[in-house]
Amino acid sequence: MDKREFLKTSGAFLAGTMLSPLAPGEQPGPARTNWSGNYTYSTDHLYQPETIEQARQVVKSCSKLRALGARHSFNGIADSTENQISVTHLNEMVLDREASTVTVGGGVTYSQLAPYLDSNGYALHNLASLPHISVAGAIATATHGSGNKNGNLATAVSALEVVTADGAVVVLSRKQDGERFRGAVVNLGGLGVVTKVTLDVQPTFQVSQVVYENLAMDQVKEHLDEIFARGYSVSLFTDWQNHRITQVWVKRKVEKGSTPQFAPELLGAKAATRRLHPLAGHSAESCTEQRGIPGTWYERLPHFRINATPSSGAELQSEYLIPRERGYEAILAIETLRDQVTPHLFISELRTIEADDLWMSTAYHRPSMAIHFTWKPEWPAVKNLLPMIEEKLAPFDARPHWGKLFTMAPSQIKPLYAEMSNYQGLLAHYDPHGKFRNRFMDTNIYGA
Numbered sequence: 001m002d003k004r005e006f007l008k009t010s011g012a013f014l015a016g017t018m019l020s021p022l023a024p025g026e027q028p029g030p031a032r033t034n035w036s037g038n039y040t041y042s043t044d045h046l047y048q049p050e051t052i053e054q055a056r057q058v059v060k061s062c063s064k065l066r067a068l069g070a071r072h073s074f075n076g077i078a079d080s081t082e083n084q085i086s087v088t089h090l091n092e093m094v095l096d097r098e099a100s101t102v103t104v105g106g107g108v109t110y111s112q113l114a115p116y117l118d119s120n121g122y123a124l125h126n127l128a129s130l131p132h133i134s135v136a137g138a139i140a141t142a143t144h145g146s147g148n149k150n151g152n153l154a155t156a157v158s159a160l161e162v163v164t165a166d167g168a169v170v171v172l173s174r175k176q177d178g179e180r181f182r183g184a185v186v187n188l189g190g191l192g193v194v195t196k197v198t199l200d201v202q203p204t205f206q207v208s209q210v211v212y213e214n215l216a217m218d219q220v221k222e223h224l225d226e227i228f229a230r231g232y233s234v235s236l237f238t239d240w241q242n243h244r245i246t247q248v249w250v251k252r253k254v255e256k257g258s259t260p261q262f263a264p265e266l267l268g269a270k271a272a273t274r275r276l277h278p279l280a281g282h283s284a285e286s287c288t289e290q291r292g293i294p295g296t297w298y299e300r301l302p303h304f305r306i307n308a309t310p311s312s313g314a315e316l317q318s319e320y321l322i323p324r325e326r327g328y329e330a331i332l333a334i335e336t337l338r339d340q341v342t343p344h345l346f347i348s349e350l351r352t353i354e355a356d357d358l359w360m361s362t363a364y365h366r367p368s369m370a371i372h373f374t375w376k377p378e379w380p381a382v383k384n385l386l387p388m389i390e391e392k393l394a395p396f397d398a399r400p401h402w403g404k405l406f407t408m409a410p411s412q413i414k415p416l417y418a419e420m421s422n423y424q425g426l427l428a429h430y431d432p433h434g435k436f437r438n439r440f441m442d443t444n445i446y447g448a
């Protein structure tokens with residue numbers, strides 16, 4: 001349905017911002033792109049309802065539609081050739097102290113949620129490397145931070161409210177809906193428009209972050225588990241050169257008011273005495289505080305500060321999750337490609353994620369290690385490298401991050417998800433005519 005047709009047929013709520021394009025000044029012109037600018041959406045029809053009722057009307061009136069979050073995915077997962085809907089105006093946040101949960105509107109970002117929770121004495125269990133993404137968008141792709149005992153961000157979800165293809169408002173909860181709920185949380189945007197998410201919260205906590213420089217890869221060989229167990233959340237950065245980890249970021253929970261001590265060395269790597277950016281030579285202005293100085297959870301768990309832009313956005317990203325116990329083997333496999341990879345790479349990051357039971361989660365039933373690549377914006381070269389990386393990681397049954405760039409064929413992806421056919425069944429149940437299907441879903445979920 002085009003915009004004119006929609007205006008004609010739905011008189012009741014046409015005024016206001018519902019049919020307006022993105023906010024004035026945000027992105028002028030018909031071409032709208034994702035955050036990085038590497039992907040241009042295939043439609044200029046963007047609906048921005050202000051209420052759930054308006055969202056229902058949009059869903060009912062479109063034959064094809066896709067929800068758009070904060071635009072931080074690097075591929076076409078949020079794209080549509082016909083219509084997109086952004087629920088950014090659904091931004092209420094309601095804390096339930098008794099249940100230890102917070103319920104947020106489908107448009108709320110972690111940058112909005114984290115300070116709200118903290119000011120009320122609460123915290124989430126973890127955050128991604130940056131807080132600017134939406135909760136609904138993050139859970140849809142199994143976005144994760146790091147930490148052996150930390151599930152991805154979707155594991156905090158205890159209930160979802162979704163407007164499904166027929167305009168119905170469906171609520172699914174961990175308590176009531178068992179398997180159906182577990183299929184719906186990491187939903188890849190395919191189930192409908194998420195208008196509310198309820199998340200588990202816990203009392204606020206303090207974290208101190210220390211960055212260690214130059215860890216020999218031979219230490220990683222002997223002590224990988226120990227290194228990842230050094231903190232509540234640990235990240236290893238490498239450019240794959242010189243058989244070393246360039247930086248280890250260790251984030252530890254600490255008591256409020258304490259002066260935490262930290263080891264000046266980690267297996268020979270030295271604690272940095274100044275704040276560092278993961279990329280050598282880049283200003284650390286946008287990075288969260290380090291040097292062991294304690295701060296509240298949301299100012300330490302992400303690598304990048306809430307009120308800073310992590311980079312210009314001129315970058316590409318790919319990431320693969322493999323079984324944690326085979327971490328070092330997988331590192332060695334990628335290291336063999338170092339001379340092809342490094343020239344096109346800004347940096348790689350290794351993180352750990354606890355296993356979960358969410359059907360389409362990249363950590364489904366598998367304690368995982370993620371191997372991440374932040375690429376220079378050189379797609380022709382990166383596109384040639386990805387199949388080489390994927391071939392190296394195939395023996396590890398690597399699952400690609402749903403929101404990043406990959407070239408694996410659907411025939412390789414499908415066997416990695418034991419519940420794939422049940423997920424297809426769930427989609428067929430809530431979206432029998434494929435209203436929310438897009439090219440990404442046609443390829444990766446339904447393709448051969």
Ligand SMILES: Cc1cc2nc3c(=O)[nH]c(=O)nc-3n(C[C@H](O)[C@H](O)[C@H](O)COP(=O)(O)OP(=O)(O)OC[C@H]3O[C@@H](n4cnc5c(N)ncnc54)[C@H](O)[C@@H]3O)c2cc1C
Binds near residue numbers: 072137139140142194
């Ligand atoms: C600089 C940068 C850093 C990143 N760091 C990390 C990281 O640390 N860890 C990690 O795992 N990933 C990371 N990512 C990837 C990012 O977290 C994911 O791509 C995430 O899905 C983006 O969320 P978003 O709000 O931008 O959603 P979008 O990219 O806009 O959409 C993602 C998916 O969510 C769906 N969706 C969005 N909103 C709704 C809704 N209301 N209802 C239904 N479906 C919806 C879309 O249809 C789409 O399928 C990073 C990305 C960037 C650009």
